[in-house]
Amino acid sequence: MAPTFDDGNSLFDFVVKDGNGVKGLVDSGITKVPERFIQPPSERIEKVVQSSKDHFASVPIDLSKLDGPDHDQVVEAIVRAAETLGFFQVINHGVSFDLLESLKNAAQRFFAQPADAKAVYLKRVSPSPFVKYGTSFAPEQEKALEWKDFVSMVYTNDGDAQQHWPKVCKEEALEYLKLSSKMVRRLLEILIGNLGVTLDDSRLESLIGNKIVNMNFYPICPNPELTVGVGRHSDMSILTVLLQDNVGGLYVKLEEEILDGRKEEWMEIPPIPGALVINAGDSLQILSNGRYKSAEHGVRTTSKKSRISIPVFNLPRPTEKIGPLPHVAEVDGGAVYREVMFQEYMSNHVGHAHEGKKSLDFVKVKAN
Numbered sequence: 001m002a003p004t005f006d007d008g009n010s011l012f013d014f015v016v017k018d019g020n021g022v023k024g025l026v027d028s029g030i031t032k033v034p035e036r037f038i039q040p041p042s043e044r045i046e047k048v049v050q051s052s053k054d055h056f057a058s059v060p061i062d063l064s065k066l067d068g069p070d071h072d073q074v075v076e077a078i079v080r081a082a083e084t085l086g087f088f089q090v091i092n093h094g095v096s097f098d099l100l101e102s103l104k105n106a107a108q109r110f111f112a113q114p115a116d117a118k119a120v121y122l123k124r125v126s127p128s129p130f131v132k133y134g135t136s137f138a139p140e141q142e143k144a145l146e147w148k149d150f151v152s153m154v155y156t157n158d159g160d161a162q163q164h165w166p167k168v169c170k171e172e173a174l175e176y177l178k179l180s181s182k183m184v185r186r187l188l189e190i191l192i193g194n195l196g197v198t199l200d201d202s203r204l205e206s207l208i209g210n211k212i213v214n215m216n217f218y219p220i221c222p223n224p225e226l227t228v229g230v231g232r233h234s235d236m237s238i239l240t241v242l243l244q245d246n247v248g249g250l251y252v253k254l255e256e257e258i259l260d261g262r263k264e265e266w267m268e269i270p271p272i273p274g275a276l277v278i279n280a281g282d283s284l285q286i287l288s289n290g291r292y293k294s295a296e297h298g299v300r301t302t303s304k305k306s307r308i309s310i311p312v313f314n315l316p317r318p319t320e321k322i323g324p325l326p327h328v329a330e331v332d333g334g335a336v337y338r339e340v341m342f343q344e345y346m347s348n349h350v351g352h353a354h355e356g357k358k359s360l361d362f363v364k365v366k367a368n
């Protein structure tokens with residue numbers, strides 16, 4: 001029989017503090033979503049549109065063509081996607097289909113473990129500062145919890161990853177991180193080059209040298225219309241790479257310029273076998289003085305099937321200063337963001353519940 005939670009606190013303890021997660025809740029046999037997970041209507045991802053068949057959200061960019069006669073068109077497609085939607089999908093990205101499959105299986109293995117095996121990585125008890133298991137984004141700060149469990153693995157070096165990351169998924173996660181990093185470096189060079197700027201190797205590496213692999217698990221949800229898997233937010237990264245399974249649920253919010261006066265709309269980034277999803281993060285928006293769009297996105301839940309996604313966040317190193325590139329700010333007639341040390345930006349971002357692109361306000365230059 002499903003457990004009864006007498007009050008919100010015992011539910012919170014069961015899901016968050018004891019590490020049973022949303023998966024534990026669903027496995028216990030609940031038939032309706034507890035109050036604590038019900039999102040106010042303004043936070044639900046409701047007005048959704050399909051991307052048309054020829055839209056770059058659903059037509060992947062073939063990165064192998066960067067080495068052939070279509071090089072310029074591919075560069076243009078990457079730039080256009082980063083300037084408008086902030087999202088695109090890629091194939092021939094250097095991560096094999098087999099590895100992508102193994103990676104999804106590895107994530108399934110992690111979450112299929114009993115709660116006790118996962119709970120050793122809960123925030124306050126994890127044996128390693130590099131591994132954290134949890135649920136939702138900032139449970140203590142959130143009025144309504146997100147319908148998601150996750151494990152987060154920070155990369156420092158191979159030795160630390162081999163020693164500290166969970167055995168059931170570390171090999172696949174590490175390989176994925178390494179192979180996708182080569183592609184990220186190439187994409188970054190293209191995007192920075194398009195701004196008319198050349199950065200040396202060490203600066204480029206510092207901008208994406210802080211890497212985190214997450215594995216997300218979204219259990220089936222009895223009332224998907226009331227919940228979110230992930231609330232609307234933007235990433236702190238320069239670029240995020242994401243593998244999703246075939247369930248679907250990732251949506252990007254269309255920016256006002258695209259909507260042309262229409263009300264808020266969300267476009268699905270549909271699953272494409274073998275493709276990886278790329279999105280621009282806040283750091284890239286800041287660096288480009290707002291020319292590239294850090295995409296506001298979120299995840300819907302479903303009652304049909306659980307879902308897996310595996311993002312790699314390619315972030316600036318903690319002591320790296322991020323601010324608009326001087327050349328771009330000069331051409332644009334001024335910087336719209338102030339410069340900060342990335343760790344300051346990160347502390348502000350992780351200290352708050354998801355709230356769209358609000359984290360960018362932290363560095364926005366106020367108009368006089």
Ligand SMILES: O=C(O)CCC(=O)C(=O)O
Pocket residue numbers: 214216230235242244249250297298299308309310311
């Ligand atoms: O699961 C997804 O598709 C997106 C995940 C995400 O936005 C995140 O982990 O920040």
